[in-house]
Amino acid sequence: MADEVILLDFWASMFGIRVRIALAEKGVKYEYKEQDLFNKSPLLLRMNPVHKKIPVLIHNGKSVCESSIIVQYIDEVWKDKAPLLPYDPYQRAQARFWVDFIDKKMYDTSRKTWATKGEEQEAAKKEFIEVLKTLGGELGDKPFFGGDNFGYVDLCLIPYYCWFYSYETFGKFSVEAECPKFIAWVTRCLQRETVAKALPDEKKVFEFVSVLREKIRVE
Amino acid sequence: MAEEVKLLKTWSSPFGLRAFWILKLKGVQFDFIDEDLSNKSPLLLQSNPVYKKVPVLIHNGKPISESLVILEYVDETWKQNPLLPEDPYERARARFWAKFGDDKVLASIWNAFIKQGKEQEEAIGLAIETLKFLEEELKGKRFFGGEKIGLPDLALGWLANLIGVFEEVIGVKLIEKERFPLLSAWMQEFAEAPVIKESWPPHEKLVTKFRAMREPYVAAAAQPK
Numbered sequence: 001m002a003d004e005v006i007l008l009d010f011w012a013s014m015f016g017i018r019v020r021i022a023l024a025e026k027g028v029k030y031e032y033k034e035q036d037l038f039n040k041s042p043l044l045l046r047m048n049p050v051h052k053k054i055p056v057l058i059h060n061g062k063s064v065c066e067s068s069i070i071v072q073y074i075d076e077v078w079k080d081k082a083p084l085l086p087y088d089p090y091q092r093a094q095a096r097f098w099v100d101f102i103d104k105k106m107y108d109t110s111r112k113t114w115a116t117k118g119e120e121q122e123a124a125k126k127e128f129i130e131v132l133k134t135l136g137g138e139l140g141d142k143p144f145f146g147g148d149n150f151g152y153v154d155l156c157l158i159p160y161y162c163w164f165y166s167y168e169t170f171g172k173f174s175v176e177a178e179c180p181k182f183i184a185w186v187t188r189c190l191q192r193e194t195v196a197k198a199l200p201d202e203k204k205v206f207e208f209v210s211v212l213r214e215k216i217r218v219e
Numbered sequence: 220m221a222e223e224v225k226l227l228k229t230w231s232s233p234f235g236l237r238a239f240w241i242l243k244l245k246g247v248q249f250d251f252i253d254e255d256l257s258n259k260s261p262l263l264l265q266s267n268p269v270y271k272k273v274p275v276l277i278h279n280g281k282p283i284s285e286s287l288v289i290l291e292y293v294d295e296t297w298k299q300n301p302l303l304p305e306d307p308y309e310r311a312r313a314r315f316w317a318k319f320g321d322d323k324v325l326a327s328i329w330n331a332f333i334k335q336g337k338e339q340e341e342a343i344g345l346a347i348e349t350l351k352f353l354e355e356e357l358k359g360k361r362f363f364g365g366e367k368i369g370l371p372d373l374a375l376g377w378l379a380n381l382i383g384v385f386e387e388v389i390g391v392k393l394i395e396k397e398r399f400p401l402l403s404a405w406m407q408e409f410a411e412a413p414v415i416k417e418s419w420p421p422h423e424k425l426v427t428k429f430r431a432m433r434e435p436y437v438a439a440a441a442q443p444k
Contacts, residue, residue, distance in 0.1 A: 050319060050352050064311045066318060076307040093283045093292040100285055101269065134269065 005030035006058040008044050010037055012208050014107075015067035016055040017159035017198050022071045024194035025155075026078040068099050068156060075152070084152045098138060098145060099156045105131045106160055113171035114209055115216060125171045132179045139185055150192055158189045158199070165202035166209040224249035225277040227263050229256060231420050231428055233377030234286040235274040240373050241290055243414045245297045287317055290370055302370045316356060316363055317374035323349050324375065331393060332385045333433060335440035339389075346393060350402060357401040361408065372409060378402075379410040384425045388433060 007023070007030050009016035023030055035044055035054050047056045047063040057064045057073065064073045075084040085092050109131055112124030135157065139145055145153035164175055176183045189195050226242065228235025230253045242249050254263055254273055266275045266282035276283045276292065283292050294302045303310050327349045330342040353375070356363065363371035382394050396403045409415060 059308070062308055064308070064315075066315055069311050069314045069318065072314070073307050073311040076310065089292055089295040090278070090281055090283070092295065093288050096288045096291065097283070097285055100288060 003028075004058075004060050006033060007031070008033050008035050008041075008047060008056040008058070009054050010035050011200055012162075012205050013054060014159035014163060017162070017200075018067045018156050019055045019057060019070050019074070020198040021155050021159070021194050022074045022084060024198060025082040025084065026074060027081060028074070028078055068103060071152065071155065084155060086146065086151065095146070095152045098135075098153045102135070102153070102157055106157075110160065110163065110167055113167040114213060121171060125173055128167065128171075129173070129175075129178045132175065132182050136179050136182050139181065143188055144185070150189065150195075154185075154189055158186065158195055161186050161189075162199045162202045162205050163209070166206045169206060170209070170213070222248070223277075223279050226251040227254055227260075227266065227275040227277070228252070228273045229254050231425060232273055233381060236418060236420075237286045237373045237376065238274040238276055238289045238293070239418060240376065240415060241293045241302060243418070244302075244368070245293065245300050247293070247297055287321065287374060290317075290373060294370070302364070302368075302373065304365075304369070313364065313370045316353075316371035319352065320371065320375040324353065324378070328378075328382070328385065328393065331391075332389060332429075333436040335437065339391075343391065343393065347398070350394065350399060354399050354402050357405055362405065368409070368412060368415075372405075376409055376415065379406040379415075380419050380422070381425070381429075382406070384422065384429055387426055388430050 005023070005028055007016070007019060009019065009032060011034060020032075033043070035041060037054070040052060044054065044056065045052055047058055048054075048065045051065060053065070055065075055067055055070060057070045059073075059077070064070050071084060085095055109124055109128045112120060113128055116124060142148075144150050145157070168174055190199075224242065224247055226235070226238055226249055228239060228251055239251065252260070252262075254260060256273070259271060262277075263273065263275060264271055266277055267273075267284040270284060272284070274284075274286055274289060276289045278292075278296070283289050290302065303313055324346075327342070327346040331339060331346040334342045353363075360366075362368050363375065378394075386392055386394075394402055394406070410419070
């Protein structure tokens, strides 16, 4: 029986991009269904009644929610190709720790770099740079967070990159100036076809963020 | 080589208790240290430099932090009495409910606990809406893990005793039996389960502690605006 795989997603979502990269790494054929987040579809509401958010993976009619959980699910189901999590339990624990750190720290801080102004924005910029520096510390001299190979942590973090141009423009700072090692890691990730194809154009993201800023009346 | 397993926790932390439970449920030999968070040990600071928080599990000298990460690590390392099912879809569901507990249930209950007046009423309303999802998930099940205790039960287990503590401090019932029959039954069954029942921190000590934690919020709300 052929697998039926559907992804409910939003083109600019850094969480959705994680799932797209994971599916591409595993060579899984799926149907992409773009969602309107301001007018949520009955399908989305039925498949994620608890959070009503994307991404949602629907595999043979059963829904899996929360991007980090979806990526682990994909890794466990399509386990014969391109392992995303490390094999060793201790390394796996470290990978989960860092993805949890990214989930706790990146979204709210990065959002404030464009969604706030004045002192709040300045504080958010400082915190965001600190988060990147902590991650840079963990990366160290390794090519990827996973070591020699692109893995779970890299996959969960790289989607934020297409939003960097927006953070930097509205926040008036440069990630490369503050964390050059981080940008070196980004370049390595972008050399991967699965990553390069999954990330939307940063200028398109910038246009979208500009619209959002107006909607929430930042200025 | 002898295994060395050490757990850094506190006497009251519900997160530390999760790690304590899983090690006991698996029959793992371990030592534990109850930290004084106002005077963190060098071992804690060294083992969890990112957050400097408990719990931390140190296995043969290697530290693991974040309670849900610790639970999965212990489950993968000591395979007896598995907490997570084999099937990937069921595993995803177990992880989903554990995360829901931490992201939504905990935050909503805490808000109901610290807020005052009208804000508290709203916070209680939101907490009840959140708890309804748990009530729904328990339909046809004895535990969130099914027939036996699983990952989401350990993740949500703090409800079984801290809800009573919070209710006593704020004088409001958050989980009424009539509205939440399944959740109430689960709380009782979990609280009295082997290993779990011997582990609860002393009730009165918890009431004193949380009453003290609530004081600054009460004082702030009483300030004339």
